[in-house]
Amino acid sequence: MYPPKNGAEVRLWKTAQKLSTLGDLWVAAPPGEQRLDGDMEPIDVTSPLFNHQPVWDELWTGLFAVSARHPLRQPLANAMVEPVERTTVSFDVVVCEFPQVTDAAAELSTSHDAKLLLNKHNADYEILDGYLRERSVPSVVRRRLVENFREFEANAIETADVTVFQSEEDRKRFDVGAATDTFVIPNGCDYRSISHGGDPEAAARECGIPGDGFTCVFLGSYDYAPNRRAARLIIDDLAPALPDVDFLLLGRNPPAASGDNVYAPGYVADLAGALHLADAALCPLTTGSGTKLKMLDYFAAELPVISTTVGTQGLSVEPGREALVCDDAEGFVGGIERLRSSPELRRRLGESGREIAAEHSWDSLMAEYDAVIEALRD
Known part of the structure; x- marks a missing residue:
C-alpha cells in the first residue's frame, strides 16, 4: 500500500490517511518496500499465501467454480487473523479492503465485538465475468463461478455494518436493501x-x-x-x-x-x-x-x-x-x-x-468518511 503505485493502492493510502486522523490505526498487510509513513502501525502479514499472487488471487478466485465455501478461504483467513491477534490490541472497527480478506475481517469483527466496514472497490463478479468471457471459458463453468462469487460478495455486504461503494452503479448491482447502511464515495485525484x-x-x-x-x-x-x-x-x-x-x-x-x-x-x-x-x-x-x-x-x-x-x-x-x-x-x-x-x-x-x-479532489472525498464513522457509532 505504501508507497502507492497503482489506483487501488492510492485509494487505500488515501483512506488510511483519513482514518488515521479519526483514531489509532493498524494496517495488516504484507510488508512493502518502505515502512508506513504517518500515524499508522503496521501489522506484517508474512504468510506465503499472501506472498504469491497466483495463490491468493487466481487460485482463490478459481476455486469458486467448485463451491462458494471453497477450501482455500479458511487458510487465507487464518493467515491474516493470526498476526492481527498477536498484537493484543482491542479494535473498535475492522476495515475490509479486498475480497480475499473478507473472511478474516468478519472473524476479527466478531472476536473483538467490533463494527465491520467494507470498502467495495469494485463489483468484482462483473470483472470476473468479463475476464472469463474473453478467455472463452465454458459457459457452465463461467456461470457457476460468477454466481458463487456474486453470492460471496453479497453475503459480505449483508454481514458488514456499513459498506462504501465507489459508484452508484456498483451499489445498484447488489440490490442493497434499506436495512443495510451504504455510502458512495467515488475515487479522486490529486x-x-x-x-x-x-x-x-x-x-x-x-x-x-x-x-x-x-x-x-x-x-x-x-x-x-x-x-x-x-x-x-x-x-x-x-x-x-x-x-x-x-x-x-x-x-x-x-x-x-x-x-x-x-x-x-x-x-x-x-x-x-x-x-x-x-x-x-x-x-x-x-x-x-x-x-x-x-x-x-x-x-x-x-x-x-x-x-x-x-x-x-x-x-x-x-x-x-x-x-x-x-x-x-x-x-x-x-x-x-x-x-x-x-x-x-x-x-x-x-x-x-x-x-x-x-470536483473529485481527494481531500473533499475523504471528508465523507466522517459520516461513515458516525454511522458506525450508531
Missing part, C-alpha cells in the same frame, strides 16, 4: 499537483520518448488483467494502425512492446510531468466497475480523453463533451485522428474534463 504540470522535460528523459510528435498516454498497473488487455489493444491494434503517433504506457509491470512507436517505461515518480507529455489520453478498458482513477488523472491534466463505456462508469461523462466514447479499436483509431486534426476539440474536451477532476 487535482492540484497534477494540474500544476510537474516537469515534462525530465519525464520525457525518464520515459525515453522524443516528445515532439502526437502522443497518446495510457495509465495503469499491468498486473491487473483489464489493464493488460487494454495495453495489448494499444500495442497490437492502435500502434500499427497509427505509426506516426507515439503511445506511452505508464505504470507498474508494463507488457513487452515491440513497436517503434510504443514506449513502456513502467512506474514513473513524476506522474504529472509524464501526463503533460501527452496530447491525448486513452482508456480502452472492456471490463471493470467503480470509478477509474486514471480518468480523473487525465482530466486533472486537461487531456482530451478517448474511453470505452466501461471507462466512464461512475463519472458524469457526456460523450462528446468530456470525452470521446467508443467501444472498439476502429473507434479509438478514428478518435485519435479526430483529436490530432482538431486543436479546438482537444481544448474543449480538456476544459470540460478538468471540471470533473476539480
Whole structure:
C-alpha cells in the first residue's frame, strides 16, 4: 500500500490517511518496500499465501467454480487473523479492503465485538465475468463461478455494518436493501499537483520518448488483467494502425512492446510531468466497475480523453463533451485522428474534463468518511 503505485493502492493510502486522523490505526498487510509513513502501525502479514499472487488471487478466485465455501478461504483467513491477534490490541472497527480478506475481517469483527466496514472497490463478479468471457471459458463453468462469487460478495455486504461503494452503479448491482447502511464515495485525484504540470522535460528523459510528435498516454498497473488487455489493444491494434503517433504506457509491470512507436517505461515518480507529455489520453478498458482513477488523472491534466463505456462508469461523462466514447479499436483509431486534426476539440474536451477532476479532489472525498464513522457509532 505504501508507497502507492497503482489506483487501488492510492485509494487505500488515501483512506488510511483519513482514518488515521479519526483514531489509532493498524494496517495488516504484507510488508512493502518502505515502512508506513504517518500515524499508522503496521501489522506484517508474512504468510506465503499472501506472498504469491497466483495463490491468493487466481487460485482463490478459481476455486469458486467448485463451491462458494471453497477450501482455500479458511487458510487465507487464518493467515491474516493470526498476526492481527498477536498484537493484543482491542479494535473498535475492522476495515475490509479486498475480497480475499473478507473472511478474516468478519472473524476479527466478531472476536473483538467490533463494527465491520467494507470498502467495495469494485463489483468484482462483473470483472470476473468479463475476464472469463474473453478467455472463452465454458459457459457452465463461467456461470457457476460468477454466481458463487456474486453470492460471496453479497453475503459480505449483508454481514458488514456499513459498506462504501465507489459508484452508484456498483451499489445498484447488489440490490442493497434499506436495512443495510451504504455510502458512495467515488475515487479522486490529486487535482492540484497534477494540474500544476510537474516537469515534462525530465519525464520525457525518464520515459525515453522524443516528445515532439502526437502522443497518446495510457495509465495503469499491468498486473491487473483489464489493464493488460487494454495495453495489448494499444500495442497490437492502435500502434500499427497509427505509426506516426507515439503511445506511452505508464505504470507498474508494463507488457513487452515491440513497436517503434510504443514506449513502456513502467512506474514513473513524476506522474504529472509524464501526463503533460501527452496530447491525448486513452482508456480502452472492456471490463471493470467503480470509478477509474486514471480518468480523473487525465482530466486533472486537461487531456482530451478517448474511453470505452466501461471507462466512464461512475463519472458524469457526456460523450462528446468530456470525452470521446467508443467501444472498439476502429473507434479509438478514428478518435485519435479526430483529436490530432482538431486543436479546438482537444481544448474543449480538456476544459470540460478538468471540471470533473476539480470536483473529485481527494481531500473533499475523504471528508465523507466522517459520516461513515458516525454511522458506525450508531
